[in-house]
Amino acid sequence: MAPILPGVRIIIANPETKGPLGDSHLGEIWVHSIHNASGYFTIYGDESLQSDHFSSRLSFGDTQTVWARTGYLGFLRRTELTDANGERHDALYVVGALDEAMELRGMRYHPIDIETSVIRAHKSVTECAVFTWTNLLVVVVELDGSEQEALDLVPLVTNVILEEHYLIVGVVVVVDIGVIPINSRGEKQRMHLRDGFLADQLDPIYVAYNM
Structure with missing residues (x-):
């Protein structure tokens, strides 16, 4: 506001x-x-x-x-x-x-709504960004925790998005803190993040595909 x-x-x-x-x-x-x-x-x-x-x-x-x-x-x-x-x-x-704004299943979704749901889902999630790739929803999560917590996050993330937004997640990428690019105005650079994902440059802790 x-x-x-x-x-x-x-x-x-x-x-x-x-x-x-x-x-x-x-x-x-x-x-x-x-x-x-x-x-x-x-x-x-x-x-x-x-x-x-x-x-x-x-x-x-x-x-x-x-x-x-x-x-x-x-x-x-x-x-x-x-x-x-x-x-x-x-x-x-x-x-x-x-x-x-993302078009999925004929509906328009706003990234911030989905990201807020994911951030609220677990105390170890410090940041989140979402984008689409070949009609799939990709969720990138920054984790302040262990590798075991990264494994536990995947079902948590997919469930909260399904329950609150009725969307099926295609890919969950768990990364270290600071990987999601943010510009000087505090805005997430989701398209830069998408480019990094496609170029395999994110160096993730864990990646889960649901395709």
């Missing part, structure tokens, strides 16, 4: 139709403020792409305001916090990057 700063307007939009969505509905986070950028500094940029990213307008409703598309999924929800005027604040909940 993140508070919305004064002078910043947030709207949640359908990323495909560009229509506005109501409170608590999941969609793309759009931002309007005096601090919005007008584009990237590049000599190779696609101007039409930049225009859509930095100067988007809603397809209906308030079609005059210019918004910047963040590329992140989230939703707005009214909180009990009040401002100086006694009015309640909206809070912004960020779910994750739009392009990291």
Whole structure:
């Protein structure tokens, strides 16, 4: 959850139709403020792409305001916090990057939801990241424990994901702490992790295939 700063307007939009969505509905986070950028500094940029990213307008409703598309999924929800005027604040909940949503069994899943379930499942799990590979769900788990605990984690991870998300795990990879790459903004680099998995560069403690 993140508070919305004064002078910043947030709207949640359908990323495909560009229509506005109501409170608590999941969609793309759009931002309007005096601090919005007008584009990237590049000599190779696609101007039409930049225009859509930095100067988007809603397809209906308030079609005059210019918004910047963040590329992140989230939703707005009214909180009990009040401002100086006694009015309640909206809070912004960020779910994750739009392009990291996974399509499995005809449904859309957000990595953070599955990862949170896995992290909660055992005290020795310090971090988790998920991605898809050939229509299989791959779960990478950082373990603060012994090799025996790595073996015990596999059924625990597969069961919690099946029970909470109704998904069958294809591969469980147990690794040491610090293997999952995280950028300077604290965001998991799931695609870099996927590349490392495919290139056999993760040096795992244990790998279990359920194929």
